[in-house]
Amino acid sequence: MNKLDFDFRGRRFQALASGALYWPDADVLVVSDLHFGKSERIARRGGPLLPPYEVRETLSRLDQDVSDTNPTTVICLGDSFDDMSVVESVIEDEAAWLTRLMAGREWIWIEGNHDPGPIGLGGSHRREVNIKGIDFRHIADESSVSEISGHYHPKTKISVKSATLSRPCFLFDDERMILPAYGTYTGGLNWDAAPLKSLMKPTAAAILTGKKLFHIPSLAKLSNSGR
């Protein structure tokens, strides 16, 4: 398994290449912004008919991460579904797969702005949850000082000689961490764009996802170098 160990709030975490977060001491796997059913929602509104394979693609990566880490608890950090109307059809098509993944684990669906209501699936449905002193919620709450959230789809760009890398990333400082979007059909917001930049402290660090994970201990320094 491709992963990178790092410390956040005095605990050891693992950033996985896929964009999932594993917390070994609590045996928790966290994924954010799955956006299941995005292609269907776009189609329903009369937009383009995107390849309808993104649920499978996302699920197959999740399947891999779940079998690699075999966690007691899985937290889906909100915006798991692209809107409430797609919940039913996604569940209908992929129920067996989802049920198999959920079997024997505590599965927590956190509410997101796209999926604010209860989902007709197993597991528990929560606005937010606190595990061993860390808050898990969809959108960062500035008053919290110990928090893991999603929502913003952070990414970071680095220019080197032969290419510009632009990868979804984990963003963190000494109070909060923001997870990259896990869903296949998701774009990203640069770490230095509003409102991400004001949310994070100047000491913020990042871990770039992808086949090889890169740890950038100081984004400010990277930014000053013009890269």
Next chain:
Amino acid sequence: MTTLPEVFQNWFNARGWSIHPHQQSMLDRADEPSLLLIAPTGGGKTLAGFLPTLVDLATNDHKGIHTLYISPLKALAADIKRNLRTPVEGMSLPIRIEDRTGDTSATKKRNQRADPPHILLTTPESLALLMSYPDAPRMFASLKRVVVDEIHALAESKRGDQLMLALSALQSMAPGMRRVGLSATVEDPTAMAHYLARHPDPCPILMADPGPDPDIQMLATEEAPPWAGGGGRYAINAILKQIDAHKTTLIFHNTRAQAELFFHALWLANSNDLPIGIHHGSLSREQRERVEAAMVAGKLRAIVCTGSLDLGIDWGDVDLVIQVGAPKNVKRLVQRIGRANHRYNAPSKALLIPANRFEVVECIAALDAVKAHDLDGEPSGSGPRDVLCQHILIRACAGPFYANDLKCEVQSVGAFSALSDAEFEECLQFCATGGYALRSYDRWQRLMKNPNGQWQLRDPRSTQMIRMNIGTIQDTDKLKVRLKNSRGGTPLGEVEENFAATLSFGDTFLIGGKIVRYEGLRELTVEVSKNATKRPKIATFMGTKFATSTQLSNRILEMFETADWAQFPNHTAHWLEQQRQQSQLPTKDRILVESFAHEGMEHICVYGFAGRNAMQTLGLLLTQRMEEQGLEPMGFVATDYATLIWGLKPLKDAAPLFAENSLQDGFEQWLAGNAVMKRTFKTAATIAGLIERNSPGKRKSGRQTAFSSDILYDTLLKFDPEHLILKITAEEAMKGLVDFGRITEMMTRTAGKVDLLRLDHVSPLAAPMFLEMGRVPIQGEGRERIIAEETEKLLNSLGLA
């Protein structure tokens, strides 16, 4: 013979004009369903196209729109409007003429739909947009004639295919509509006629007197051109002398970057302060308009330009055209020369400036071709189906349609006349359901059948998105460049987003002839400041690089066979003779491969003469083969005529590399994961309506929601490899950037016969290859590794890892 009405005759007489024979013929044959006029620049082509319309409108009552004029350029439509007003106002004809382009105001556009003018001047994109409104049949019912100007230019791109599809729909709304095409000299008039006409109607061709042959020469300079590279800066002083000796000179370059570099160098050497301007597609509209105005007013002695000045806008008295760099394509050269001297019956004057030693050979071949009236052209092939998909969606916006009616219309378009029913059906299915193997959009189809069996949009909200997406010109995402100042920034032009992404604070580059310093990115604008350095750090931004045409390549090979250097300047003759003695000159019917060691590396140089894109593809394929054979290739560089590959082990046997099917098999494997495919996919998917075009407002508000087209490509390739858009992508890549057709052509020409020559040292012909830009490291896992290493190194150097 149709006699000219008296009012026309008087007007002609008053100006001391007489009607040209081809103008008379156009009048006589006004009733032909389709007619193609081929006439040189300055031959009164436009008036010839409009004369039947003007005469009809002057003598008969007509309500509503009479004639639709389509040009490839907005500026040309505006120019024609001005030119037509002269005769119309001069004769006080009751004719209303208006143009309609992307620059026309919304109010004006609405009024035009309600009360159309007699003559509407527009572009393919604006016409497609008009066709998407439900009132199009009412608006065009009275249409009698369509004039397609500069049809040769439109036929080179998908814009022409879109236009011809629109004409097929117009023909159904106005069955009596006649088509007229106006073209510069083309290599295959019959093909152009087939392209214009309603299939299978005949389309007669009218050839105007081509006028005298151009006076065209290669500029002799005291200095020999350099071994490699482009730009022609060695000839600056000779060029300045030419500018001084002529009234107005156009200086054409093949790429924007070269035009910029040249313009900059020209100014440094311009001690007489001759007024010289620059004009190319990356400059801001304000900048271009300023240059155009100065040109029309006769205030400029020379303009450094690219293809953006290629089309027939009347810039006044140009008496010399200079082409810097080999023209790559004889037809384009002839059309460029036509820009000089708009007086009919006077020969145009032109000079060729080869940018490097090999281009001397290319220029001589091109001069021979011009003298022999031997134009080149690639067969344009069948109509692209991404454009057809867009056409189907546009038709759906206008209202319900029967599949069979639309299919018949489409098959009446020359370029789509070979389209099978099944291929049409596939496009229709794509528009309706997405065309996926997994049928999942039953409830949310884009097009549905209504109770009458007609297809229509399921959701009327689709129309807005479809209309915003109309067009086939793919602007790679461009960012505006502004000079940072207190007044919000003077616009300088645009650069590709990819280029902007490589800039770091303090980098300098050229735009609009100025060296500027990169200050930063703000919103979607590149902010720069003035910079006084002499040499820009980064000189290039992208732009089209043309490949040398098949025909020109063949001419070069024929010249090599005769080994007669009489026409050549000494330096070049000597160089070629050295090659003949030390190695061989490449021939038409065999592939020459030289092998030699140089600076501790093994090299092979493959002379394929298949044009830059194909030679690049060949480099990728051969290195893949060599890797399999354990030859450890490290990289390659390609030009229009050869590919140079370097690596660790010498090549002992070249035949297996070129064995039958070997290239084709490798090609298919390699193609799928290639960056060129992803770029081609983005274009096809955008045109076909699978990806929404990025509109500036949208990008600002919702960056999180926009995701890369690469994700769609990867997903389709994994789950639905037979999907229509992937098929279209492969078709387009084959003829476009990958240009596999030219490799096939090379294999057929040589029957795969290879001569492998082991040399003691670098051959004269291979030597310039070492100076070429654009070296490509081996792709694939290796490249991933290099990027990872560079990133690691960067982070380390910043103390970040």
